[in-house]
Amino acid sequence: MPRAYWLMKSEPDVFSFADQQAAPGGVGPWEGVRNYQARNFMRAMKLGDLAIFYHSNATPPHAAGIVEIVREAYPDDTQYDPTSPYYDPRVPPAAPRWDRVDVRAVAPLTPVPLDAMRGNPALATLRILQKGNRLSVTPLTEDEFHEIARMGGAPPA
DNA sequence: GCCAACGTTGGC
DNA sequence: GCCAACGTTGGC
Numbered sequence A: 001m002p003r004a005y006w007l008m009k010s011e012p013d014v015f016s017f018a019d020q021q022a023a024p025g026g027v028g029p030w031e032g033v034r035n036y037q038a039r040n041f042m043r044a045m046k047l048g049d050l051a052i053f054y055h056s057n058a059t060p061p062h063a064a065g066i067v068e069i070v071r072e073a074y075p076d077d078t079q080y081d082p083t084s085p086y087y088d089p090r091v092p093p094a095a096p097r098w099d100r101v102d103v104r105a106v107a108p109l110t111p112v113p114l115d116a117m118r119g120n121p122a123l124a125t126l127r128i129l130q131k132g133n134r135l136s137v138t139p140l141t142e143d144e145f146h147e148i149a150r151m152g153g154a155p156p157a
Numbered sequence B, C: 001g002c003c004a005a006c007g008t009t010g011g012c
Helices: A017-022 A036-043 A114-118 A142-151
Strands: A005-010 A027-030 A050-055 A062-075 A099-113 A137-140
Touching: A005 A062, A005 A142, A017 A050, A017 A062, A017 A099, A036 A099, A036 A137, A050 A099, A050 A142, A062 A142, A099 A114, A099 A142, A114 A142, A137 A142
Parallel strands: A005 A050
Antiparallel strands: A005 A137, A027 A099, A050 A062, A062 A099
């Protein structure tokens, strides 16, 4: 199975790519996904998959870096933590509903603004550019991933 | 701060 | 199972 590619959104005020890089080894859990479709995409992630780390609710919104999946989906403990903003009181103790993956910062990108992606015909099919898209985790084609990485000045793979 | 789009909830 | 109400996302 060849490696797959993803795009993961985070609000930089909450958790930025710089925060990711600052974590020990650049590794940290991707927590707080509370949407079934996004969760299912995370469950499909495999070790070594690569993802674009995208800053939503930023001015302007932009792709900020590249991360690698370093641990496949496992239960997101924050669903059980009443002090967490991601606490979900509906989830039974024996049946965790929400998962997280661990990701590692691979390389920062020169910020690639949403407008630039929208203006690039090579990215015409990009999920996050489609009307009404809100999913925080979406798949990318290999070509889409490499095009965004190239726009952000990442060295060719 | 606004609001379009969309997911979820819950009454029936 | 329908669907109205409600909450959230996220660009602008």
